[in-house]
Amino acid sequence: MSTAEAGNTTDRTSGVTGGAEATQQASPDAENAAIAGARQEIRALVAEVAQLSKTDVAAEEFYEVLVGRTVSALAAVGGALWTLRDDGVLSLEFQVNYRQTGLVEEPGVSDAQLVSQNQARHGRLLRRSLDQPHGTLVAPHSGSTGDAEAANPTDYLLILAPLGGDQPTAVLEIFQRPGAGPVTQRGYLRFLLQMSEIATDFLKSRRLRQFEDRQILWGQLNQFTQTVHRSLDPRRAAFTIANEGRRLIECDRLSLATCQGRRCRITAVSNQDTPDKRSNVITSLTKLAQRVVATGEPVWFTGDSRRLSPQVEEAIDSHVDISHAKAIGILPLVRPLDADGDEGKDAAKAKPKDVLGALVIERFDEARFHEGLLHRAELVRQHSATALGNALDHHGPLMPLLRKMGRSRAVTSARSVPKTLSVLVAVVLAVASLFVIPADFQLEARGTLEPSIRRDLFVQEPGLVTDVFAKHGELVAEGMPLVQLRSRDLEVQITDLTGRRLATEEQIAAMRRARNDPRLPADERDRLASQLKELQGTFDSLSGQIELLETKRDQLTLKSPIAGQVITWDVSNRLMRRPVDKGQLLMTVADPAGPWELELQMREDRMGHIARAAAQARKEGEPLAVEYIMATDPGESREGKVVRIQSAAEVRGQEGNTVLIRVSPDRSQLENVELRPGATVTAKIHCGRRSLGYVWFHDVIAFVNSKILFRL
Numbered sequence: 001m002s003t004a005e006a007g008n009t010t011d012r013t014s015g016v017t018g019g020a021e022a023t024q025q026a027s028p029d030a031e032n033a034a035i036a037g038a039r040q041e042i043r044a045l046v047a048e049v050a051q052l053s054k055t056d057v058a059a060e061e062f063y064e065v066l067v068g069r070t071v072s073a074l075a076a077v078g079g080a081l082w083t084l085r086d087d088g089v090l091s092l093e094f095q096v097n098y099r100q101t102g103l104v105e106e107p108g109v110s111d112a113q114l115v116s117q118n119q120a121r122h123g124r125l126l127r128r129s130l131d132q133p134h135g136t137l138v139a140p141h142s143g144s145t146g147d148a149e150a151a152n153p154t155d156y157l158l159i160l161a162p163l164g165g166d167q168p169t170a171v172l173e174i175f176q177r178p179g180a181g182p183v184t185q186r187g188y189l190r191f192l193l194q195m196s197e198i199a200t201d202f203l204k205s206r207r208l209r210q211f212e213d214r215q216i217l218w219g220q221l222n223q224f225t226q227t228v229h230r231s232l233d234p235r236r237a238a239f240t241i242a243n244e245g246r247r248l249i250e251c252d253r254l255s256l257a258t259c260q261g262r263r264c265r266i267t268a269v270s271n272q273d274t275p276d277k278r279s280n281v282i283t284s285l286t287k288l289a290q291r292v293v294a295t296g297e298p299v300w301f302t303g304d305s306r307r308l309s310p311q312v313e314e315a316i317d318s319h320v321d322i323s324h325a326k327a328i329g330i331l332p333l334v335r336p337l338d339a340d341g342d343e344g345k346d347a348a349k350a351k352p353k354d355v356l357g358a359l360v361i362e363r364f365d366e367a368r369f370h371e372g373l374l375h376r377a378e379l380v381r382q383h384s385a386t387a388l389g390n391a392l393d394h395h396g397p398l399m400p401l402l403r404k405m406g407r408s409r410a411v412t413s414a415r416s417v418p419k420t421l422s423v424l425v426a427v428v429l430a431v432a433s434l435f436v437i438p439a440d441f442q443l444e445a446r447g448t449l450e451p452s453i454r455r456d457l458f459v460q461e462p463g464l465v466t467d468v469f470a471k472h473g474e475l476v477a478e479g480m481p482l483v484q485l486r487s488r489d490l491e492v493q494i495t496d497l498t499g500r501r502l503a504t505e506e507q508i509a510a511m512r513r514a515r516n517d518p519r520l521p522a523d524e525r526d527r528l529a530s531q532l533k534e535l536q537g538t539f540d541s542l543s544g545q546i547e548l549l550e551t552k553r554d555q556l557t558l559k560s561p562i563a564g565q566v567i568t569w570d571v572s573n574r575l576m577r578r579p580v581d582k583g584q585l586l587m588t589v590a591d592p593a594g595p596w597e598l599e600l601q602m603r604e605d606r607m608g609h610i611a612r613a614a615a616q617a618r619k620e621g622e623p624l625a626v627e628y629i630m631a632t633d634p635g636e637s638r639e640g641k642v643v644r645i646q647s648a649a650e651v652r653g654q655e656g657n658t659v660l661i662r663v664s665p666d667r668s669q670l671e672n673v674e675l676r677p678g679a680t681v682t683a684k685i686h687c688g689r690r691s692l693g694y695v696w697f698h699d700v701i702a703f704v705n706s707k708i709l710f711r712l
Contacts, residue, residue, distance in 0.1 A: 045069040049195065053202035056209065062202055063094040066172070070195050071096050074188060076176045077156055081163075082126055083170045090126050090171070101154045101175055117153075124150035129160040130168045135189045135196070136160040140178050159188050161196035164203055172196055224248050225383050234258075234391040235267070241387065242268035245359070245380040249373060252364045253325075257289035258357040258388070264290040267357070284319040289358045291315045292330040296355070300374075301328040303367045327369055329361035329377060333385040356388050434693025441695050442627070442684040443609055445661065447600035449630065449679040454590035455561040459580045461552050463487035468572045470560075476589060478563040483575065483586055485556040494549045501542040508535050564591040567677045590677055596670065598628060598640060598663035600683050604649040605702060607659050613687035614645065626663045628683035633673060640665040642685065661685070 049069050052062060063081045071079040078097030082090040098104065103122055105115045121143065128150050129136045138158040143151025152158050156175040162168035174192060224247075228240050238256050246254035253271075257264045266282050266289070269275045275282050291311050292299050303326070305313040316328060333356040359381055363369070369377075463485035470482045514520070515528045568574075568587035575586060602610060610624075617624050624642035646660040663683065694701065 042073045045073045046194070046198075050198050053198050053205070059206060060093070062199075066195065066199055067094050067096055070172070070174060070192065074159075074174060074176060074191065076159075076174050077101075078175045080173045080175075081170060082173065084130070084168075090123060093170075097175070101156060103154065121149065121151040121153055125152060125158070126160070126171050126173065129171050130162050132160070133162060133168075135162075135193050137185050137189055157185065157188075159185075159192050161189075161192045163196050163199045165200050169203065170199070172199065220248050221379055221383075224380070228383055228387045229390075232391050232394040234388070234395055237387050237391040238268040241359075241380075241384045242270045245384065246270040248380055249361060249376045251361045251373065251377075253362040255285055255289075255360040255362075256357060256384070256388075257286065257293070257360065259293060259355055264293055264357065280322045281319075284315070284322050285360055288312075288315040288319050288328075289330060289360055293332050293355055293358050296332060298332065299328075299330045300369060302369065303327075323362065325362040325364055326367040327363040329359075329369060331359045331361070331377060331381045333357045333359065333381060333388060335385065335389050356385060356392065359384060431693075434696070435691050437692040438689045439692045439695045441609070441687045441690040441698075443602065443606050443687055444682065444684050445600040445602040446655075447598050447661075447663075447681050447683060448677075449665075449675065449681055450597060450599055450677055451564075451567075451590040451592055452595040452597045453562065453564070454567070454588055454677075455564075456588050457482060457558055457561065457586045459485070459558070459582055459584045459586060460555040461485065461487060461490070462581050463490070463556055463579070465575045465578050465580060468575050470566045470571065470587075472566055472569050472571060474566050476560045476564065476566060478560055480560045481557050482560050482566070482589075483558040485558070485580065487553070487556060490549060490553055490556070494546060494553065497542050497546050497549065501539060501546065504535055504539045504542060508532060508539060511535065558586065560589050562589055562591060564589045592675065592677070596665060596667070596675060597643070598626070598665060598681055598683060600626075600661040600663060600681075600685075601652055601655055601658040602661050602685070603655065604657040604659055605706075607649075609687045609698075610645065610659075610661070610685060613685070614642070616688065625686045626683050627686070628663070628665070628681045630673070631680040631682075632676065638665060638669045640683075 046069075049066055052065055067079045067081050070076075078095065078100060080095040080098050081093045083093050085091050092098075103115070103119055105112050105119075125138065125143070136158075138152040138160065140152060140155050140157060143149060143153075154175065155178070157178045157180070159174040159176055161172045163170035163172055172192060172195065174188070176188060180188070224244050227244050228237065231237055231240070238258065242254050242256050246252075253269065255266055255270070255275075256268045258267045264286055266275050266277070266285050269282070269285075277283075292315075295309060295312065299308065299312055299316075301308070301316050301320075305316055308316065319325070319328070335354045335356060359377070361369075361373075361377055464487070465483060466486045467484035468482070469480075469484070470476055476482065511528055511532045515525055515532065520528075566587055567590045571587050580586065614624055626640040626642060627637055628640060629637055640663040642661060643664045644662040649657045649659050652658050690698075
């Protein structure tokens with residue numbers, strides 16, 4: 001029995017007598033019996049944890065028992081177990097009464113910054129304890145006073161023990177009441193180190209089991225890859241993925257959806273010969289896969305759909321109601337790495353033609369996905385994308401025709417030679433006409449119609465929006481207040497400095513009165529003069545700081561930079577009572593009575609044509625001509641001139657890298673049109689005349705030059 005156990009026994013056996021005998025001192029025999037009972041109870045707790053560590057229990061369940069039994073055995077306030085993640089961050093796995101330590105930020109607490117600093121110092125203490133193989137005892141509120149140092153900011157004695165052997169990967173932490181003697185505290189530490197040895201044995205056993213599972217996984221994966229890459233028939237590959245993939249992932253049902261254009265269909269379902277397209281389950285699976293493929297992001301659903309997009313959430317809820325699945329995973333299949341080893345495409349950034357389909361993983365027994373299943377699912381996804389992509393490429397639209405033509409004699413027989421030659425001549429003439437007939441070369445781009453004079457209103461000092469003085473569409477004058485902010489920190493600083501300046505001013509007045517006393521010795525008068533000069537410097541410094549803060553307070557009133565109209569939609573609901581940071585965009589003011597312009601977003605790969613056409617136009621002394629239609633009036637075509645071309649490309653939305661081109665429209669054509677800022681326009685920029693074939697197939701020619709000929 002350690003000293004820690006003896007110390008805890010006193011706490012655990014206190015109050016065993018009750019009623020009228022509560023005020024009487026317990027006899028030595030009763031105290032010894034209580035101590036013996038407490039020892040027996042602690043031995044039982046230790047034995048329970050040791051027995052559990054030898055089983056194949058989940059890590060979460062073992063952590064719960066370990067922390068709970070340790071806290072109970074030491075009669076401590078609480079405890080926690082931290083594990084070291086792969087990115088080097090300590091993660092809280094299980095805790096008991098951790099909120100009582102003061103390290104958890106409570107809603108509405110004013111000293112949230114202090115809580116955050118205490119959490120950081122406590123985290124550094126935990127990381128330092130990983131290098132202490134014999135454990136650590138840290139007294140309450142001990143450690144360096146610097147914010148960047150490790151310390152114990154709580155009111156409790158911290159007992160820390162690393163877990164994991166020579167290379168610790170976890171820390172067991174106990175929050176004990178202070179006041180115990182040094183011998184008792186060392187007893188606490190010895191007991192905690194004993195529990196850490198048991199936990200270390202559990203972690204080592206768990207790591208060995210993971211190695212065994214990984215060896216089994218590689219064997220199953222080898223069999224899966226051999227099977228799934230055996231056939232180039234898309235249908236056979238799909239059924240192999242569904243059935244063999246389900247065994248490898250160890251889920252209840254695995255479905256494969258393939259994309260046909262922008263639509264998806266369920267091609268294969270595990271343990272089914274042919275999916276019934278009219279069944280409710282297949283219909284809901286199709287809808288779910290199509291929604292997730294459209295987003296391009298993997299989705300893992302285990303009962304909580306609040307973080308999902310509304311479209312995906314609706315599809316998942318509908319499918320769960322029909323299939324009664326408790327956990328669902330949808331993984332988009334993206335076309336894999338090409339033969340040259342270029343970087344593969346991410347599902348979120350892939351084009352629609354690059355997304356081959358999706359895997360739908362379902363579990364009906366429990367609402368969770370363990371770590372091993374997630375890893376297996378990722379392996380199945382990668383190999384399935386490769387196998388399905390190869391099968392679809394081998395069975396392309398023209399592949400069956402080419403194979404049949406190669407085996408057919410109808411084309412090459414003597415009787416069919418005149419017809420074949422006639423068809424070939426017609427094809428040659430059609431191809432030649434593509435190189436001879438000229439046509440207008442126009443490049444299409446989308447953009448918006450915007451006022452040329454517009455200014456954005458940015459936050460100059462952080463604060464809370466208290467008033468919005470303008471609405472959408474309201475006309476405002478230059479210098480008119482638009483938004484009023486409030487900064488409590490700024491008010492506190494001004495109040496504090498004002499009080500300090502007032503106190504300094506009173507000290508100066510008192511010192512001047514004392515200095516004017518004729519009875520004051522000369523040396524004392526000189527000392528007061530020196531102090532008076534120092535106080536005057538302090539007063540001037542405080543006055544300067546107050547003036548600077550008052551200038552910042554004036555900047556909390558945001559004013560209109562120009563006279564114009566507010567074009568930001570619903571600014572009051574978007575900004576009221578909202579905290580904003582410095583540099584944040586609040587609204588935009590534009591002058592609708594001034595000139596207007598088109599802002600076109602031209603794809604970067606087409607800018608070579610634009611640059612050559614612009615150079616030719618400069619030689620001729622004319623700007624590039626533009627023809628455009630407005631989404632609000634698509635029946636009429638209007639004209640404009642290119643006035644400026646951005647020198648650098650930027651990523652804008654789904655268009656990718658684009659170059660901004662500003663076009664000045666013919667204002668006479670817009671007189672009877674209601675102009676709306678941000679109205680969508682579709683424009684064509686005239687780039688001279690080229691052959692008809694180049695006008696039709698310039699994108700294909702550019703693709704061949706960059707993706708095929710350049711690589712050769």
